[in-house]
Amino acid sequence: xxxxxxxxxxxxxxxDEIVQTTLKGQIRSKEQVYQMLLQGVSPGTGEIFELCxxxxxxxxxxxxSNRGDELKQAKATRILRAxxxxxxEWERAAQEKRVSGAIxxxxxxxxxxxxxxxxxxxxxxxxxxxxxxxxxxxLAKDLQQQAQINSDSDIKxxxxxxxxxxxxxxxxxxxxxxxxxxxxxxxxxxxxxxxxTPEQRGPxxxxxxxxxxxxxxxxxxxxxxxxxxxxxxxxxxxxTISAWVELAVILQYLQRGLVTWFEKQAYDTQAGPKLSxxxxxTFAAIWSQLADAFNQSVVLTSSSRxxxxxxCFQVTLQILRTFSQQPYFPLYxxxxxxxxxxxxxxxxxxLDEPLRRVExxxxxxxxxxxxxxxxxxxxxxxxxxxxxxQALEIARTAKDVPCEIANLNHLSxxxxxQKNYESAxxxxxxxxxxxxxxxxxxxxxxxxxxxxxxxxxxARQLEQVEPEVYESxxxxxxxxxxxxxxxxxxxxxSLCCSSLGIALLVVEKPQEAIKxxxxxxxxxxxxGDLYLQGLNLANLAEAHYNLQNKKPAIFAxxxxxxxxxxxxxxxxxxxxxxxxxxxxxxxxxxxxAMENTRSQIIPIIGVDGYDHIMQLLExxxxxxx
Numbered sequence: 001x002x003x004x005x006x007x008x009x010x011x012x013x014x015x016d017e018i019v020q021t022t023l024k025g026q027i028r029s030k031e032q033v034y035q036m037l038l039q040g041v042s043p044g045t046g047e048i049f050e051l052c053x054x055x056x057x058x059x060x061x062x063x064x065s066n067r068g069d070e071l072k073q074a075k076a077t078r079i080l081r082a083x084x085x086x087x088x089e090w091e092r093a094a095q096e097k098r099v100s101g102a103i104x105x106x107x108x109x110x111x112x113x114x115x116x117x118x119x120x121x122x123x124x125x126x127x128x129x130x131x132x133x134x135x136x137x138x139l140a141k142d143l144q145q146q147a148q149i150n151s152d153s154d155i156k157x158x159x160x161x162x163x164x165x166x167x168x169x170x171x172x173x174x175x176x177x178x179x180x181x182x183x184x185x186x187x188x189x190x191x192x193x194x195x196x197t198p199e200q201r202g203p204x205x206x207x208x209x210x211x212x213x214x215x216x217x218x219x220x221x222x223x224x225x226x227x228x229x230x231x232x233x234x235x236x237x238x239x240t241i242s243a244w245v246e247l248a249v250i251l252q253y254l255q256r257g258l259v260t261w262f263e264k265q266a267y268d269t270q271a272g273p274k275l276s277x278x279x280x281x282t283f284a285a286i287w288s289q290l291a292d293a294f295n296q297s298v299v300l301t302s303s304s305r306x307x308x309x310x311x312c313f314q315v316t317l318q319i320l321r322t323f324s325q326q327p328y329f330p331l332y333x334x335x336x337x338x339x340x341x342x343x344x345x346x347x348x349x350x351l352d353e354p355l356r357r358v359e360x361x362x363x364x365x366x367x368x369x370x371x372x373x374x375x376x377x378x379x380x381x382x383x384x385x386x387x388x389x390q391a392l393e394i395a396r397t398a399k400d401v402p403c404e405i406a407n408l409n410h411l412s413x414x415x416x417x418q419k420n421y422e423s424a425x426x427x428x429x430x431x432x433x434x435x436x437x438x439x440x441x442x443x444x445x446x447x448x449x450x451x452x453x454x455x456x457x458x459a460r461q462l463e464q465v466e467p468e469v470y471e472s473x474x475x476x477x478x479x480x481x482x483x484x485x486x487x488x489x490x491x492x493x494s495l496c497c498s499s500l501g502i503a504l505l506v507v508e509k510p511q512e513a514i515k516x517x518x519x520x521x522x523x524x525x526x527x528g529d530l531y532l533q534g535l536n537l538a539n540l541a542e543a544h545y546n547l548q549n550k551k552p553a554i555f556a557x558x559x560x561x562x563x564x565x566x567x568x569x570x571x572x573x574x575x576x577x578x579x580x581x582x583x584x585x586x587x588x589x590x591x592x593a594m595e596n597t598r599s600q601i602i603p604i605i606g607v608d609g610y611d612h613i614m615q616l617l618e619x620x621x622x623x624x625x
Contacts, residue, residue, distance in 0.1 A: 007042075007045055007048050008048060008051075008052055010040075011040075011041070011045075011048060011049045011052040011053075012052050012055070012056065014036070014037075014040040014041075015052060015053060015056050015083070015086060016056075017036075018033055018036055018037075018082070018086055019056075019079055019082045019083065019086075022082040022085070023078055023079070023082065030085060030088070030089055033085055033086060033089045034089040034092060034093060037086070037089055037090055037093050038093055041090075041093075043097075046090075046094055046097075049090070050090070053083065053086065053087060053090065056083060057080070057083050057087075060076050060079045060080050060083060061076075061080065063075075063076035063079075064076035064077050064079075064080055098132055099132060099134060099135060099138070100138075102125075102130075102132040102134055103125075103134055103135075103138060103139050103142055104142070106121075106122075106124075106125030106126075106134070106139070107125075107139075107142055107143060107146055109121045109124070109125065110122055110125065110143075110159070110162070111146065111150070111155060111159070115154065115158070116303065116306075116307055118158055118162070119162075119241060119244070119245075119307055119308075119310075119311050120310065120311065120314060122162055122245070123248070123311060123314045123315060123318070124314075125139070126139070126249075126252075127318050128252065128256065128318060128322060129318060129321050129322055136166050136169070136170050136249060137166075137167070137170050139166060140163045140164075140166035140167045140170070141163075143159050143160075143162055143163035143166070144159070144160065144163040146159055147159035147160045147163065158241065161240060161241040161242040161245070162241065162242070162245055164242040164245075164246075165241065165242040165243065165244065165245025165246045165248075165249070166245060166246075166249060168213060168242070168246040168249075169245060169246040169247070169248065169249025169250050169253075170249060170253075172210075172211050172212070172213070172216065172246065172249075172250050173249065173250055173253040173254075175210045175211070176207060176210050176211070176250070176253070176254065177257070179203070179206055179207060179210055180203075180254070180257045180258065180261065181258070181261055182206070183202065183203040183206050202223075202224065204220045204221070204223040204224035205220070205221070205224035207220045207254070208220035208221045208224060211250065213243060213246055213247075214236065214238055214243075215233070215236055215238070215239060215243045215244070215246070215247050216246065216247050216250050216251075218232055218233060218236055219232070219233060219247065219286075219290075223286070229286065229289040229290060229292075229293055230289060230292050230293040230296060231293075232293075233290060233293035233294070233297075234293045234294075234296050234297045234298065234299075235299075236297075236299070237299050239294070239297070239299070239300060239304075239308070244308055244311065248311070248315060251283060251286070251287070251315075252315070254283075255279060255280070255283040255319065258275075258276075258279045259276045259279050259280065262275040262276045262279065263276055273326075273328035276326070276328065277323075277328060277329075277330055280319060280320075280322070280323035280326075281323075283319055284316050284319045284320055284323070287312050287313075287315045287316040287319065288312070288313075288316050290312045291309045291312035291313050291316070292309075294308040294309045294312060295309040317358060320363070320367045321363045323367075324362075324363040324366040324367055325363065329366055329370075330370065330491070331366070331369055331402060331403060331406035331442075332373075332406060332409070332442070332446055332489075332491050332492060332495070333373065333491040333529045333531070333532070360393070360394040360397060360398075361394070361398065362394070362395070362398040362400050362403070364391075364394055365391045365392075365394035365395040365398060365400060365403050365407075366391070366395075366400070366403055368387045368388070368390055368391035368394070369387075369388065369391045369395075369403060369406055369407055369410065371387045372384045372385075372386075372387030372388040372391060372407070372410055372414075373410055375387060376410070376413065376414050376417060377531050377567060377568075377569050378567070378568045378569055378570065379417075379569065379570040379571075381414055381417055381418050384410075384414045385411065385414055385415075388407045388410045388411045388414065389407075389411070391403065391407045392404060392407040392408065392411070395407060401434070401438045401440060402440050402442070402443060404434065405431050405434050405435050405438070405440050405443030405446075405447070406443060406446075408427050408428070408430050408431035408434065408447075409427070409428065409431045409443065409446045409447055409450055411423075411427040412424045412425070412426075412427035412428040412431065412447075412450040412451075412454060413450055413453075415427065415454075416450070416453060416454055416457060419457075419461070421454050421455075421457050421458035421461060422458070424450065424453075424454035424457075424458075425451065425454045425455060425458065427450075428447050428450035428451040428454055429447075429451060431443060431446070431447035431450065432444060432447035432448065432451060435447055441483060441487055442484075442487055442489055442492060444480075444483060445480045445481075445483040445484040445487060445489070445492045445496065446480070446484075446492055446495065447480075448476045448477065448479045448480030448483065448496075449476075449477055449480035449481070449484075449492070449495050449496040449499045449500075450499075451473075451476045452473045452474060452475070452476030452477035452478075452480065452499060452500075452503065453473075453477065453499040453502070453503065455469070455472070455473035455476070456470060456473045456474070456477075456502075456503040456506050456507075457506070459473065460506050470503070470506075470507050473503065474500065474503055474504070474507075477496060477499050477500040477503055478500065480492075480496045480499075481493065481496035481497060481500060481516075484496050490523045490524070490526040490529075491523075491524070491529050491532065493519075493520070493523040494520045494521075494523035494524040494529060494532040494533075494536065495520075495532060496520075497516045497517065497519045497520030497523060497536065498516075498517065498520045498532060498535055498536045498539065500513075500516045501513040501514075501516040501517035501520060501536065501539055501540070501543070502539055504516065505539060505542060505543055505546070508546075510542075510543040510544075510546040510547050511543075511547065513539070513543045514540065514543045514544065514547075517536050517537075517539050517540040517543060518536075518540065520532065520536035521533060521536045521537055521540065524536055530563050530566065530567050531563075531564070531567055531569060533563050534559075534560045534561075534562075534563030534564035534566075534567070534569065534571070534572070535560070535564070535571065536560075537556045537557070537559045537560030537563065537575070538556075538557065538560035538561070538564065538571065538574050538575040538578075539560075540552075540556040540560070541553045541554075541556040541557035541560055541575050541578055541579075542574075542578060544556060545578055545581075545582070550582060550586065550593065551593050551596070551597070553578070553582065554579065554582060554590070554593050554594065554597055555597045555600060555601070556575075557575040557576075557578050557579045557582075558575075558579065558594075558597065558601060558613045559601065559604065559605070560572075560574075560575040561575040561576050561579065561613065561616055561617075562605055562609060562612065562613050562616070565616055572616065573620060576616060576617060576620035577620070579617060580617065580620060580621055580624075583617075594614075598610055601613070
């Protein structure tokens with residue numbers, strides 16, 4: 001008799017024994033079933049046990065369907081319930097075995113790693129992208145046990161520090177859990193988000209009060225006060241491996257907790273993904289700045305600086321990998337300020353560094369797409385083109401067609417910003433052809449918008465006055481807008497409205513432009529894209545100015561300037577220039593008009609925002625003197 005036959009008979013007997021004792025009432029809890037399975041099923045033979053379970057289930061199911069014998073049918077039904085209980089407890093046991101196996105494997109990897117690589121080995125073990133999520137409390141306990149029996153004093157000390165960091169991190173998260181989203185309800189004024197005046201809006205100040213350790217406390221206070229993370233963390237003197245791991249666990253739980261909470265919000269199908277996107281970007285940016293902070297620390301040794309910096313980059317990549325796999329990953333835009341403060345304004349540029357450390361993957365292509373977009377917004381066109389070209393190549397290799405089309409569209413838009421309209425038209429045409437071939441409707445809407453936009457500007461550059469040239473281009477823009485409206489994509493709608501409004505300004509039809517630019521503002525507000533919101537407002541100010549509607553021009557110009565400057569876009573200078581012209585033309589009346597718009601502006605951006613508008617105007621005027 002073969003071993004497998006012997007096991008089969010033994011496992012069928014085990015199943016029958018559990019069923020019979022259950023029917024007799026001798027088993028009173030699922031825990032008893034669980035313990036019998038642990039004792040009865042040998043390691044590595046779970047597949048044979050599952051086949052036996054399926055065999056018994058199928059045979060009993062036939063008896064349960066026999067309507068001719070009610071007693072036999074009733075008994076079979078009770079047996080089926082018992083087998084279902086066995087199956088449930090077996091799945092639980094198998095899951096726990098998989099977890100314990102993953103923990104054991106992770107610990108072995110940590111112990112055998114070179115000293116400089118042990119932190120990286122821990123981060124790979126607790127990576128949320130791993131197929132098997134781990135219980136960090138159990139991992140901490142097992143690390144502590146390994147430390148106690150390890151004869152190498154260096155390994156022993158390091159395992160103890162890693163264990164301590166995990167334990168403290170989980171403990172801190174337990175205290176923070178009740179305050180994960182409570183700040184949203186306590187702060188009744190202003191828009192939802194992390195941005196705001198120091199210690200008045202966002203979770204950071206509240207979270208700082210819930211943690212006991214100096215490093216996470218210093219980080220949260222710095223974020224609450226919009227202070228430099230690099231400077232504040234760089235001054236910390238008690239940054240041990242344990243403290244770093246504790247911080248990593250806290251931030252990981254906070255980020256995942258917020259994303260999970262936002263994704264479950266059913267009150268607005270757009271708000272949840274929008275806030276989730278902001279959360280991913282915010283925490284990735286924080287880790288990138290922490291990498292910079294540890295790299296510049298004057299209190300750490302060179303080896304510690306390198307180790308902690310690399311750990312920060314590793315966590316950043318883990319966050320971005322998770323983000324890039326979400327269905328709401330923004331291929332055509334970014335959310336800059338919903339969960340941010342001034343500390344985030346240039347933070348996306350930090351993400352270039354950790355991405356250099358990974359090979360070309362689909363995830364990398366998507367992240368590079370986002371980086372290219374962010375660099376274009378802040379006026380770094382050369383860098384944006386480099387990101388998009390690299391993303392385009394990787395996307396093609398990975399056969400990620402939506403990402404490929406997105407980068408063709410982004411390249412078109414970036415070349416427009418450089419006034420290279422021939423290249424812009426070429427890329428938008430390629431995007432349009434590929435999107436229609438593949439049925440990628442979102443890419444098609446953006447390609448139509450980019451093609452029409454590029455052709456309008458090329459015609460103006462070449463001083464073409466034939467109306468049919470502009471009519472053809474505007475027709476592309478209208479097609480793109482109609483398609484984006486059918487798709488219900490707010491960012492694409494806003495882009496199309498913005499492009500159409502600008503095109504109508506170019507052909508000197510400001511009244512028609514206003515309708516589209518106002519719609520673009522609304523679409524951008526809905527999607528949460530501050531860049532498009534600011535861009536539409538800036539051009540809306542131009543349209544009103546052309547019609548001599550000075551008060552609406554001042555209102556739109558102020559908000560457009562503010563939003564664009566908040567995301568570090570150099571395009572804030574366009575509305576600033578217009579406002580300066582109006583100030584020169586209107587004299588005292590300009591100040592009165594500003595006072596009159598104050599009551600409209602403050603509900604949108606607050607008193608501090610209104611004061612900042614005046615400071616920006618002064619800054620612009622000094623720059624042109």
